[in-house]
Amino acid sequence: MLRNVFLKSLRDLRRGFVWWSVGLAGMSAMMVSVYPSVRDNAALNKLVQDYPDALKGFFGFGGELDYTSAAGYLGVELFSLVVPLLLLIAAIATGSGAIAGEEDRDTLDLLLSLPVSRTRLVLEKLGALVAEVLGLGFVVWLSLWIGALAVGMEIGAAKLAAATVDAVALAVAYGAIALLAGCVTGKRGLAIGITAAAAVAAYLVNSLAPLVGALDAVKQLSPFYHYAIQNPLRAGLDPFHVLVLLAIAATAAAASVLAFRRRDLG
Amino acid sequence: MTVVVRADRLTKFYGPSRGIVDASFEVEAGEVFGFLGPNGAGKSTTIRLMLDLIRPTRGQIELFGLDPRANGLEIRRRVGYVPGDLRLYERLTALDLLRYFAHVRGMRDLGAAPRLVERLELELDRPIRSLSKGNRQKVGLVQALMHEPELLVLDEPTSGLDPLVQQTFEELLRQATGEGRTVFLSSHMLAEVQRVADRVALVREGRIELVEEVETLRRRAFTRVQVSFAEPPPEDAFSAVQGVRELERRGGSVLFMLEGSADPLVKALAQHHVLSLDVHEADLEDIFLSRYRSESPHAA
Numbered sequence: 292m293l294r295n296v297f298l299k300s301l302r303d304l305r306r307g308f309v310w311w312s313v314g315l316a317g318m319s320a321m322m323v324s325v326y327p328s329v330r331d332n333a334a335l336n337k338l339v340q341d342y343p344d345a346l347k348g349f350f351g352f353g354g355e356l357d358y359t360s361a362a363g364y365l366g367v368e369l370f371s372l373v374v375p376l377l378l379l380i381a382a383i384a385t386g387s388g389a390i391a392g393e394e395d396r397d398t399l400d401l402l403l404s405l406p407v408s409r410t411r412l413v414l415e416k417l418g419a420l421v422a423e424v425l426g427l428g429f430v431v432w433l434s435l436w437i438g439a440l441a442v443g444m445e446i447g448a449a450k451l452a453a454a455t456v457d458a459v460a461l462a463v464a465y466g467a468i469a470l471l472a473g474c475v476t477g478k479r480g481l482a483i484g485i486t487a488a489a490a491v492a493a494y495l496v497n498s499l500a501p502l503v504g505a506l507d508a509v510k511q512l513s514p515f516y517h518y519a520i521q522n523p524l525r526a527g528l529d530p531f532h533v534l535v536l537l538a539i540a541a542t543a544a545a546a547s548v549l550a551f552r553r554r555d556l557g
Numbered sequence: 558m559t560v561v562v563r564a565d566r567l568t569k570f571y572g573p574s575r576g577i578v579d580a581s582f583e584v585e586a587g588e589v590f591g592f593l594g595p596n597g598a599g600k601s602t603t604i605r606l607m608l609d610l611i612r613p614t615r616g617q618i619e620l621f622g623l624d625p626r627a628n629g630l631e632i633r634r635r636v637g638y639v640p641g642d643l644r645l646y647e648r649l650t651a652l653d654l655l656r657y658f659a660h661v662r663g664m665r666d667l668g669a670a671p672r673l674v675e676r677l678e679l680e681l682d683r684p685i686r687s688l689s690k691g692n693r694q695k696v697g698l699v700q701a702l703m704h705e706p707e708l709l710v711l712d713e714p715t716s717g718l719d720p721l722v723q724q725t726f727e728e729l730l731r732q733a734t735g736e737g738r739t740v741f742l743s744s745h746m747l748a749e750v751q752r753v754a755d756r757v758a759l760v761r762e763g764r765i766e767l768v769e770e771v772e773t774l775r776r777r778a779f780t781r782v783q784v785s786f787a788e789p790p791p792e793d794a795f796s797a798v799q800g801v802r803e804l805e806r807r808g809g810s811v812l813f814m815l816e817g818s819a820d821p822l823v824k825a826l827a828q829h830h831v832l833s834l835d836v837h838e839a840d841l842e843d844i845f846l847s848r849y850r851s852e853s854p855h856a857a
Contacts (some may be wrong), residue, residue: 329610397644400610406663407630553611555571556605
């Protein structure tokens with residue numbers, strides 16, 4: 292695990308990865324296990340049916356709010372907020388620490404005194420970030436799939452995978468933005484703050500767009516719009532919106548390389 | 558002589574008190590070049606410019622005739638570095654850290670590390686977080702030397718080392734230069750630089766005050782002579798003696814500064830009843846202090 296920067300970075304992430312996996316799997320299993328009782332609760336479903344459309348848009352996922360189907364339930368309870376939020380936190384923690392963490396801890400000088408280019412360093416760190424988020428996505432998918440089989444949810448592995456990949460793409464985009472903030476500022480805490488603030492703003496823009504006309508015009512600028520509009524639990528992935536998310540990640544990664552190459556360190 | 562490091566009016570404005578201004582010097586192959594100055598003088602800034610961690614505001618620096626920005630990889634393959642503020646990966650063991658760096662350096666094995674580890678009596682299997690400052694410094698030295706680099710860049714490398722290890726370290730440096738390697742050694746400790754360096758640059762407040770061979774400095778130096786007399790000699794008893802200046806007088810004890818031959822002073826002392834005589838060869842400290850005094854009358 293010490294053959295290169297990529298593997299060393301993965302090694303550094305392994306302890307965190309175990310805890311994240313336990314948390315994500317536990318939460319997924321719990322949500323799935325209560326599905327049958329929610330589905331059969333007629334009063335709750337009547338109440339939700341009567342929400343105004345605007346509220347349904349705010350709380351729902353992919354434009355719907357429905358507890359009576361597996362896709363509707365998982366969308367509202369997991370994929371509208373909790374799963375992307377947790378993956379985002381993990382990705383931002385890793386992305387912000389990738390370069391700025393080493394700089395904060397003053398280990399960067401020594402690492403860069405070795406024959407490794409700054410470009411390569413950023414890319415290997417990015418690789419570790421992507422691998423981590425993919426791994427966590429796999430844990431989410433696997434626990435949902437097993438849970439769905441166990442309680443007899445009517446949803447297939449492919450649709451679950453589509454929703455998870457969608458969330459992974461969103462998280463990688465924000466991880467790359469955190470990497471960029473770290474490469475520009477050299478300060479991990481600041482990078483976390485900037486990225487978290489940007490993520491909250493983008494989330495609110497998309498969630499409030501159905502209620503606020505002005506936001507509706509700019510909602511396409513929000514990565515959360517491209518994440519949620521696909522409704523992957525019912526429709527599968529929409530390549531265009533996935534590509535938008537990946538393009539955001541690629542742009543942030545390229546900007547990270549450029550910023551890091553130019554900057555005075557320390 | 559081959560020039561390994563060449564700085565030409567190298568300038569970096571960097572933070573309020575740090576930085577280096579118009580530094581020009583050359584380090585020749587096979588020598589130990591002492592870069593001497595108080596903390597905050599600009600020593601680390603110069604070193605970090607050499608390694609392309611920061612970029613010059615103006616002026617140039619070259620290693621092996623190469624520009625650090627354009628040829629960073631080539632340069633860093635041939636350089637070993639111990640940072641002034643050495644921080645290592647706390648969770649790794651010393652052995653894991655050396656393995657990691659060897660891999661990143663593209664080495665097939667640990668190179669000279671096993672030999673160095675034995676020489677420095679370093680424990681390899683403990684996590685770095687449990688190591689003392691001195692042992693961490695040893696890890697720093699081993700990683701800087703294990704690929705047998707042409708140029709060693711050491712920023713305050715002996716801080717935290719106990720005197721015995723410091724001796725081993727100095728032997729390692731001599732061995733390295735014996736094998737044709739070049740050492741760039743920054744330090745705020747005059748005694749250390751004096752012991753190991755062939756030439757020394759004095760850095761103060763971001764400027765290089767002088768670059769000189771240690772031997773030349775020493776030859777040019779004054780000798781201090783402390784004499785205890787049975788009775789205090791008259792005030793002007795030695796004022797006419799050639800090459801002698803009275804520095805300090807406390808009762809019957811007089812401190813002289815002697816330049817050149819000792820003969821005139823010895824002859825003059827013979828006129829008096831001398832109880833004891835103590836001669837110190839001046840070290841760099843005296844040289845620099847006298848230089849500072851003569852050139853900056855307002856300082857200390």
